[in-house]
Amino acid sequence: MDFEKVLQVLSARAAQSNHPQEVLRAPEIKALYDHIKTLPSDERGAFGKRVNELKKSLEVVIEVRRQELDKVDLPPIDVTAPMDINAPQPDLLPSEQGTIHPLSAEIERISDIFNRMGFVTEESREIDDQFHMFESLNFPKGHPARDDYGTFMTEETDVNGNRLIAPAHTSTMQNRVLKKYHGNLEKGEAIAAIVPDRVFRNEDLDARHEHTFYQVEGVYVAKGVNVGNLIATLQEFLQEYYGKKLDVRVNPFYFPFTEPSFEFALSCPFCEGKNPDCKVCSGEGWIELLGCGMIHPNVLKAADIDPNKYTGFAFGCGIDRLVMMKYGIEDVRHFESGKLDFLEQF
Structure with missing residues (x-):
């Protein structure tokens, strides 16, 4: 292992x-620790x-860089200064940048x-409201699984006095989607929709956890839908997304809104x-990626669909x-960081 080369690369980066x-x-650094095993x-x-000696050497370089950054003097902005309404409009940055x-x-x-x-x-x-969440x-109210989501709640309440929530999953849209496209079933067509959007959870932040992230919810309802259809749909999507043939497997799990449920x-x-x-x-050769299952009869009934x-x-998957x-990408926090050195890579 060429420690000097690693130190040189990381020192330049810092x-x-x-x-x-x-x-x-x-x-x-992580690769070095993994190599110990x-x-x-x-x-x-x-x-x-x-x-550890390499890390100590890096800490010296980091401290020097910190001191350099602390010395950067930015001109103060006078927020009370009057605005000249006759000043020329500033040029906007071109979209190419x-x-x-x-x-x-x-x-x-x-x-x-x-x-x-x-x-x-x-x-x-x-x-959103607690009914859809x-x-x-x-x-149901008092269900212990409600506590698993670390949901953010507002001081504001709905008409029933329940506090509003920042959705912890895009499954909050499932009832609305089932009702909106209920007419498809009467025409002999399926309800098939995805909801990719932002969700929020009270998480301890680290490289794999962020309080704000994106999830895609998928819903499919018709006559005779079974677990085989679920697996085939997800496998086809993932093979198209990653551009190669993939093997898949499901393991039994528990979610209140699906039965049976799988990882x-x-x-x-x-x-x-x-x-x-x-x-x-x-x-290990396998990656546990998402939760899924057959929609629980109670969820279908809540949307006036006969189970x-x-x-x-x-299914629900973290985007x-x-x-x-x-x-x-090694750290999920990069997405919300606003760091140009990360974003400019895409």
Whole structure:
């Protein structure tokens, strides 16, 4: 392992970064720690010591860069200064200098794939009520699973005195979608819709968790829909999205709004289980990606759909995670950071 080369690369990165501390979370550092597990036990101590020495050297470079940034003097802005209404309009930046945010671009890509599969795309809401967040999805009041979502609530209440919520999943739109397209069933057509939009959860922030992220909800209802249709739909979508053939599997799970419920996993599209150091699947060859299942009869009844006549499936997948896997992004917080050095890569 060439420690000097790693130190040289990371030192240069820290010396140019406006956030030098993040270099200590670089994938190169993680790779060094992961390598320790592969060494014989009598070599791990010495290797770990060299890794710690490398980090100490980086901390010196980081501190120097911090001091440089602290010395940058910005001219003060006089917010009380009068505005000259006759001043010329400033030139706007040309659109060629901007790029589409990676999440926006991938949402368009996801929607396009599902649209070609016969699904329509709907939008969610920034603020919603507890009925659509919980009751319509078979979470009765007092249900313990309500506590699992870490939901943000407002001081404002609805007409029933219940506090409004910032949606923790785009499943809040499921009842509305089922009611909006109920007429499709009477015409012998399926209800097929996806809802890719922003959601909010009270999460402890780290490289894999963010309080604001994006999720795509999928709903399909018709006569004779079964688990095989669910698996085939998700497999076809993921193969199209990642551009290669994938194996999939489902494991039993529990969600109040589906029965039966599953965790859906796909074969690693990057190492195919052949690389024990794979950063995506950790060498296991499988990635647990999303939750799904057959729509619970109570959820269908809440939308005035007869569960004895119609069946359907639903799924929910984190869009941020799909994009992170696709482009090898190591930290979910980059998406909401507004950092140009990250966004300019797309």
